[in-house]
Amino acid sequence: MEKLVITGKTPLKGEVVISGAKNAAVAIIPATLLINGVCRIENVPNISDVRLYCEILEELGAKITWETEHEITVDTRKIDPHKVPLDTTRKFRASYYLLGALLGRCKFAQVSSPGGCNLGARPIDQHIKSFEALGATVDVSNGKITAKAKKLKGTSVYMDVVSVGATINAILAAVLAEGTTIIDNAAKEPHIVDVANFLNTMGADIRGAGTDIIKVHGVKELKGDATYSIVPDQIEAGTFMIAAIASKGDITIKNCITKHLESITAKIVEIGGNVDANGDHLRVWYSKRTHKATIKTLPYPGFPTDLQPQMGVLLSISEGTSIINESIWESRFQYTVELNKMGANITAQGKTAVFEGVKGLTAAPVYASDLRAGAALIIAGIIANGKTEIYNLNHIDRGYENIEEKFRKLGAKIERVVEE
Numbered sequence: 093m094e095k096l097v098i099t100g101k102t103p104l105k106g107e108v109v110i111s112g113a114k115n116a117a118v119a120i121i122p123a124t125l126l127i128n129g130v131c132r133i134e135n136v137p138n139i140s141d142v143r144l145y146c147e148i149l150e151e152l153g154a155k156i157t158w159e160t161e162h163e164i165t166v167d168t169r170k171i172d173p174h175k176v177p178l179d180t181t182r183k184f185r186a187s188y189y190l191l192g193a194l195l196g197r198c199k200f201a202q203v204s205s206p207g208g209c210n211l212g213a214r215p216i217d218q219h220i221k222s223f224e225a226l227g228a229t230v231d232v233s234n235g236k237i238t239a240k241a242k243k244l245k246g247t248s249v250y251m252d253v254v255s256v257g258a259t260i261n262a263i264l265a266a267v268l269a270e271g272t273t274i275i276d277n278a279a280k281e282p283h284i285v286d287v288a289n290f291l292n293t294m295g296a297d298i299r300g301a302g303t304d305i306i307k308v309h310g311v312k313e314l315k316g317d318a319t320y321s322i323v324p325d326q327i328e329a330g331t332f333m334i335a336a337i338a339s340k341g342d343i344t345i346k347n348c349i350t351k352h353l354e355s356i357t358a359k360i361v362e363i364g365g366n367v368d369a370n371g372d373h374l375r376v377w378y379s380k381r382t383h384k385a386t387i388k389t390l391p392y393p394g395f396p397t398d399l400q401p402q403m404g405v406l407l408s409i410s411e412g413t414s415i416i417n418e419s420i421w422e423s424r425f426q427y428t429v430e431l432n433k434m435g436a437n438i439t440a441q442g443k444t445a446v447f448e449g450v451k452g453l454t455a456a457p458v459y460a461s462d463l464r465a466g467a468a469l470i471i472a473g474i475i476a477n478g479k480t481e482i483y484n485l486n487h488i489d490r491g492y493e494n495i496e497e498k499f500r501k502l503g504a505k506i507e508r509v510v511e512e
């Protein structure tokens with residue numbers, strides 16, 4: 093078993109370069125299945141979810157070549173939708189994008205019910221509603237989801253909840269449908285815009301991504317034969333911003349889109365941190381103890397749920413009583429139990445957690461319950477007094493590229509150790 097061992101109390105200093113966005117990559121890679129041709133993708137994060145997705149595509153018949161550590165060429169001219177490896181798709185959430193992509197290209201898709209981080213109930217009713225509106229029949233039984241259609245026809249879909257996954261899946265299923273599809277109450281996250289930009293580069297006609305209403309004008313075929321570069325990871329950049337302040341450091345974050353980080357910048361400045369945004373990089377530095385805040389997680393452009401645990405670490409050592417209301421996921425405060433083992437004073441009940449700010453944290457053995465909880469525990473280890481051990485690293489490796497190396501370059505004392 094692997095663990096991270098962190099000797100804390102080091103202020104982070106220096107520069108960090110942000111990788112391509114995980115949540116864009118795990119949608120763009122299956123989106124290549126819509127292309128009857130070859131495409132090249134750059135700025136691909138080299139993380140386990142991406143490698144797993146590439147393996148799934150290869151099982152389906154795609155040819156994937158890693159040109160460099162962060163660039164792939166994907167040939168999806170010949171694919172067989174019946175070859176989805178159901179054991180693999182069960183392992184991670186984003187496998188649901190195979191449904192929209194394969195349904196769109198082959199009019200048949202089958203995946204096992206998607207797994208992923210345990211954040212509470214994760215229904216996919218809005219995905220299914222979109223496929224059915226386009227003319228598909230969808231069957232959910234025996235742990236499998238099967239979608240089939242004779243043909244897909246443009247339609248109007250009103251999303252009952254703002255959903256990243258359902259918005260992307262509706263786009264994927266509509267790209268090759270006959271006529272125009274209007275997706276209303278769409279999610280506006282940066283990775284939705286990125287998926288639409290990717291598909292448009294490959295020959296699709298999608299307008300309005302990044303707003304509430306997305307219009308997909310169906311095209312006959314996507315030819316590909318183009319190169320696309322994945323957007324930088326908003327959540328990875330936000331993780332380092334929070335780590336800079338929590339560790340009393342001063343870091344410059346390179347290759348990020350500062351516009352995507354406005355809600356995080358605003359909150360850091362509100363509690364007493366310093367941020368200077370400048371083109372594609374920003375400097376974040378500590379000058380005085382941060383103070384209490386109230387945060388409600390919301391769909392973009394609100395404060396992202398995927399940065400809530402990391403922010404929770406900062407609030408746990410900020411002066412005064414802070415409150416976080418988690419409005420997206422039912423069960424995203426499991427990390428607070430681990431932080432309390434490190435001396436934090438957090439009471440979490442349902443979707444609300446109350447943080448009584450303490451002066452500092454102390455080291456303890458802790459367990460990552462999910463991907464972002466893992467990132468939060470790394471920040472906690474960096475600021476704590478003593479040697480923190482973090483277990484369940486598989487969650488962290490799914491979504492952060494070279495995380496310990498990036499933190500080590502900033503001065504953190506962090507090591508991956510194999511335990512007998």
Ligand code: UD1
Nearest residue numbers: 115186213214215216217218219253254255256257258420
């Ligand atoms: C994506 C992100 C995840 C992030 C989340 C919210 C990926 C791979 N994952 O997850 O990291 O935390 O967005 O920003 O991109 N819902 C329904 N019915 C549906 C779909 C969703 O009720 O059919 C609800 C969910 O239970 C949740 C809310 O809508 O309460 C938002 O979920 P959604 O945006 O779909 O999250 P994911 O796409 O799964």
